[in-house]
Amino acid sequence: MYRIATRKTLNPTVTQMEIEAPLVARKARPGQFIILRVDEEGERIPLTVAGVDQAAGTVKIIFQIVGATTEKLNHKQQGEFIQDFVGPLGQATRTEGIRKVCIVGGGVGCAIAMPVAQEFHRLGAEVTSIIGFRNRDLLILEDEFRACSDRLIVMTDDGSYARQGNVTVPLKEMLEAGETFDEIITIGPLIMMKFVVAAAKPFGVPVTVSMNPIMIDGTGMCGGCRLTLNQDGRKVTRFACVDGPDFNGYEIDFDEAMSRSRMYADFERHAYEEACNLFRNA
């Protein structure tokens, strides 16, 4: 059992928790993730390590409430326990040789992007961050990004805060104005990452994408998280949980990944309604 040391609501749909898991805290590096189960009957879900506190032995997670499991997790209070918490899993984000980086985060993907931006900042790289949200109410982590970015651009789809438009707009502007980056790292909805790759392509800037397919074990045992990569015209299969979650954006078959992520859409809708009913009646 793993104790919830702190809990904080970041916005109506995003919650942050610090979980006591000293072994995971000791090892976790930016870009890695954990898998948790809320209770004995629960599903295994992956969440990115959003930070660690070595002294306290805690691991920070930031999650968006999108379905049954995240709904249940959100109802857990500080001091309560969750059943299982395993990690750190996956490969850490590659940082070597990157002196100038552009981090493009969308929605709760910003929570995944934040520790990566902080790591580059710590290593002395020049960090440009573009973070986008549907509207002002969903904005998270602006202060944290400001603290670790040399330049921060905030976007909202509806213009209710900062600049209106999606994250590819300022990215394209910069690239067209002749700006260069050693690497663009993008984390967010698949469709957003696909467009970031398309925007960067004419300029030949390398793009790393952080993939989040449906996972179970997270150790390479089930193959459910498999992705198809196009490497020089050859199709290869990779498991996101062990080979990723970061991949070369130019190689990813996004259409397939988007299709696979909706495999259980009907089931999830039903389970979410059940979970919401459970808490409504309680």
Add this chain to the structure above:
Amino acid sequence: MALNPKKHEMPTQAPEVRAHNFDEVALGYSAEIAVEEAARCLNCRNRPCVAGCPVNINIPDFITRIKMNDFEGAYQVISQASSLPAVCGRVCPQETQCESKCTLGIKFEPVGIGRLERFVADWHNANATEKAKAPAANGHRVAVVGSGPSGLTCAGDLARKGYKVTVFEALHTAGGVLVYGIPEFRLPKAIVAREVESLKEMGVDVETNVVIGKTLTVDELFDMGFEAVFIGSGAGLPNFMDIPGESLKGVYSANEFLTRSNLMKAYRDDPETPIMKGGRVAVVGGGNVAMDAARTALRLGAEKVYIVYRRSMEELPARREEVEHAQEEGIDFRLLCNPTEILGYENPEDRRDPKNGFVTGMRCIRMELGEPDASGRRRPVPVAGSEFVLDVDAVVMAIGTSPNPLIKSTTKGLEVNRRGGIIVNEDGLTSREGVYAGGDAVTGAATVISAMGAGKVAAKAIDRCLRKKPAPGQAPESGSGT
């Protein structure tokens, strides 16, 4: 009394009933049947059956005890050689092991050794009152990676000798393939849980949610004070066929399909973990894993389940009993067939059509058996122009697994062979000092009993090596084992 030429039949749930539930199929011998079956044993002086058992259980001795109604005595005989009789009695491929060597088998059906073993273990579990007790500690500490049959056996044997053992398991439940792979209807989870409990009673610590190579490395285990490490991490990496369409929705590896159903309990009425239920399902492969996946699909509510296998019935590697059970339950065997492509629904008019990307069928080609290959089995070759489409909604790939590279890639100096299996000597010792390995991690996918045997061999070697050394924290002259 005339000798009964046949084994006493195993009472089972009726096929039409069991095809719709996850309860155990085989119900086990009653005491009367067990004693009668035991009476068939000739108590051969040269004991050919014993040589057929990978851990050399003293078969005629335990059977003699059954004849005398001394079931606990029978259990004690078995437990000298095996620590998981309730498991092996259920899942051992007896027809190629102990029973294949039975003298009776020359003219008649062999003695039902596995069924008797299962009876004895179940009798013990139901009636024995004595609990395993923690032996006196000898001060030495050993780490075991993985809680499958090899790891559990190694841990148990060492604990009985007074070692302080910690088992590290990546998943949230201990048991390895016995909990995530083999379904409830063949091996009830309660049996495995009981084995794990009795290890804990002997003082073994079981740490779930620890991935060695990620949470901790093998080197860190030594830093933490463990003096030897046994790696029993299994062969969990699923293989795919590399044919078009394998990424369509509805294509599973057997590991994923069975893990969702078993470990994540998706077989229940209102599970939290999803799985595709119902429809028409093709399972590709012919081993135990394929049988388990097919019969699980049936129980989840599939209207039609195929086994698609490229050789013939003769070469089917699964346990005979499982094949027979599967046939009785109505699984449709499409033998001498090989998939060439998985077909999916595509509606270019509407990219958002929710049916897009789901499996609609599987193209197969008929095979015929040609010359024997390196394994001595006749090699299947495709028959030109014989392609046809099987109308299915889901495909489960059960074509084998390999050892997971995670530990190898994070442990310096640990040598593996071409297939990823850890290289060990006859003591189970790897290329790294103090690091032992066994089970599927060494051999590739094999059997429960061989994994258990490997765990035993390594436990013996670890004991031989550590017994000589002073336990950490103890003065050298105080020796060990007190």
